[in-house]
Amino acid sequence: MNYFELFGFTEDFEIDKARLAALYRQLQSRFHPDKFAAAPANERLIAVQRAAEINDGYQTLSSPLRRAEYLLSxxxxxxxxxxxTLRDPAFLMQQMEWREKLAEIAHHKDPEQSITDFETLLSDEFLTMQQQFVAFFSQQQYSEAADMLRKLKFIDKLQQELEQLADKLFEI
Known part of the structure; x- marks a missing residue:
C-alpha cells in the first residue's frame, strides 16, 4: 500500500497537512473496526488491517522525517x-560543536536563554536542511537526499535531547 495513493497525494515531500488530517478522519470513519463488529470474521479482519494501514500512513505522512524516509524507501x-554513518567531515565537526554546546548549557549563567538560542539555531538548521532535502529529492539526487535526511535525523535527535535537558533543568 502506497500511503501517498491512499490519501490521494502525489509522491512529493510537500503535502497539505490540513487536507491530510481531513482525509485521515474520513478514512478512519469509513473503515473503523467498530463499524464491522457484526460483519463476518474476514470482513472484520480486513477492516482492522485497513484501519492499521490508514493509521500508519497518517503517522508517516504527517511527520516530515518519516515522510522523507518513506519517499526515499x-x-x-x-x-x-x-x-x-555519514561521511561528511564538516558535518561531523558541526555535530561535535553542537554536542559541546549542549553539554555547556547546564553550566551557563543564563541556561534558559542559552536553551532558547540553541533551539533557534537548531530549528534554523533543520529548516535549511529540509529545503536542501526537497531540492535534492526533486532533482532525483536520492543519494544526496539520503545524506541530508541523515543530517536531519541527527538534528531532530539533538532537539529532543535539548528538550529533555530543559525539562530536567526547569523540572517541567
Missing amino acids: LRGIDLKSEQQ
Whole structure:
C-alpha cells in the first residue's frame, strides 16, 4: 500500500497537512473496526488491517522525517535499518560543536536563554536542511537526499535531547 495513493497525494515531500488530517478522519470513519463488529470474521479482519494501514500512513505522512524516509524507501533507499554513518567531515565537526554546546548549557549563567538560542539555531538548521532535502529529492539526487535526511535525523535527535535537558533543568 502506497500511503501517498491512499490519501490521494502525489509522491512529493510537500503535502497539505490540513487536507491530510481531513482525509485521515474520513478514512478512519469509513473503515473503523467498530463499524464491522457484526460483519463476518474476514470482513472484520480486513477492516482492522485497513484501519492499521490508514493509521500508519497518517503517522508517516504527517511527520516530515518519516515522510522523507518513506519517499526515499519508495525509490529503493531504505534508511530505517541502515548502519551506515555519514561521511561528511564538516558535518561531523558541526555535530561535535553542537554536542559541546549542549553539554555547556547546564553550566551557563543564563541556561534558559542559552536553551532558547540553541533551539533557534537548531530549528534554523533543520529548516535549511529540509529545503536542501526537497531540492535534492526533486532533482532525483536520492543519494544526496539520503545524506541530508541523515543530517536531519541527527538534528531532530539533538532537539529532543535539548528538550529533555530543559525539562530536567526547569523540572517541567
